[in-house]
Amino acid sequence: MSASPHRRTPRRRPLPVTAALCAAVLVAGCSQAPSPQPSAPSTAAARALAPTAANELEDDYRAVIGNVLPSVVQIEAGESLGSGVVYDDKGHIVTNAHVVGDAESFRVTLATGEAPVTARLVFSYPEQDLAVIRLESVPDGLKAAKFGDSSTVAVGQIVLAMGSPLGLSSSVTQGIVSAVGRTVSESDQDGGTGATIGNMVQTSAAINPGNSGGALVNLDSEVIGIPTLAATDPSLGQGAAPGIGFAIPVSMVRTVADQIIRTGRVTDSGRAALGITGRTFLDAGYNPAGVVVVEVMEGGAAEKAGLRARDIIRKLGNAEITTITSLAEALASRRPGDEVTVTYERGGSERTARITLGEI
Incomplete structure (x- = not known):
């Protein structure tokens, strides 16, 4: 299943039943009376407890929304719109790179409903689809989210997605963590960055255009991810596949945002690289069959391992490589410094090389 980033929206504006094990006690000269059997809670009692559990969960939702929603903002970038999360009390806001696009200046509306505040771009990192902007003036009481x-x-956790889907600011949807550790490639069309992102959180919480850059939150009022992608279903004409969305994990959000705030850029991507430029190789039947090396970067991992231009990469470790996207996805699950065997073809002969991966 493929996934694409949200198009930036134009501004058009059991009950426990206790089981008892009864032991018969025989007393000389006495007959044994039948032991009373434990009774299950009555249907009426069960019905009485059900609303209590529902009310408690509802109270949890309300508490989380009250804690986190004030830290979720709406971002206008020209004619486009998305969401962001207040990162600290200095006015830094983390969002998606595809939300900010090429803009340098933004209008940010807080959940409190005050007048929009101007913000400026600090740095955009399309390779991970993350960006940080900063408010030019910090409103009193600005509340940073807890990350x-x-x-x-973990799979099965209840989560809430908060943002501005379709321009509806301060919206909240509910779901669960459906999977973790997903590697997903964005489209490079409709405003997407074309990034391949690893370790993403898959969720059933509804994510729609405008949710991008917002908050995926657990019931401890902690941001655990930044909603970024919705899966697309070819049978729906590339429309969104209901209940399948993806969020950048909070570990990567913090790694990238901290570097941007500290140095103004990303100095340590944490992303593995081969040190090549390449393109998808098509076999005689015009089927994708590998990645042909176009250029080897001087001093890069591939050059050190002896790869050359025109070599055709077929496997990275145990991962079959058929397209440039599959190579990016295989690398996304690795870390710089990892050693991996690369299987490739040169002059019609299959070869292998042991490579220590570099960093983007």
Whole structure:
């Protein structure tokens, strides 16, 4: 299944039943009376408890929304619109690179409903589809979101997605974490960056155009991801596939945002690279069958391992490589410094090379 970034929206504006094990006690000269059987809670009692559980969950939702929604903003970038999350009390806001696009100046509307505030771009990092902007003036009471820990995110967790879908500011949808560790490639059309992003969180919470850059939140009021992509279904004419969305994990959000705020750019991407430029190789039947090396970067991982231009990469570790996208996805699951065997073809002969991956 493919995935594409949200188009930036124009401004057009059981009950437990206790089981008892009963032991018979025989007393000389006495007859044994039948032991009373434990009774299950009555249907009426069960019905009485059900609304209580529902009310408690509803209270949890309300608490999370009250805690986090004030930290989720709406971002206008020219004719486009998206969402963002207040990162700190200095006015830094983290969002998607495809939300900011090529713009340098933005109108930011807080969930409190005050007049829009102007913000400026600090740095955009399309390779991970993340960006940081900063408010030119920091409103009183600006509330930074609490960011969680990616290692605690688990399938089945209840999550809420907050943002401005279709321009409807301060909207909230509910779902669960459907999967973790997904590698997804964005489209490079309709405003997408074309990035291949690893370790993404898949969620059933509805994500629509305008949600991009917002917050995916757990019931501890922690941001665990930035909603970024919705899967597309070819049978729907590339329309969104309901209940399948993806969010950039909070670990990567924090890594990138901290570097941008500290140095003004990303100095350590944490993304593995071969150190080549390449293109998809088509076999005699015009089927994708590998990646042909167009150029080897001087001093890069591939050059050090002896790869050359016109070599055709067929496998990275155990991952079959058929297209440039499949190569990017295989690399997205690796880290700089990892050692991996690359299988490639040169002059009609299959070869292998042990490569220590570099960094983008």
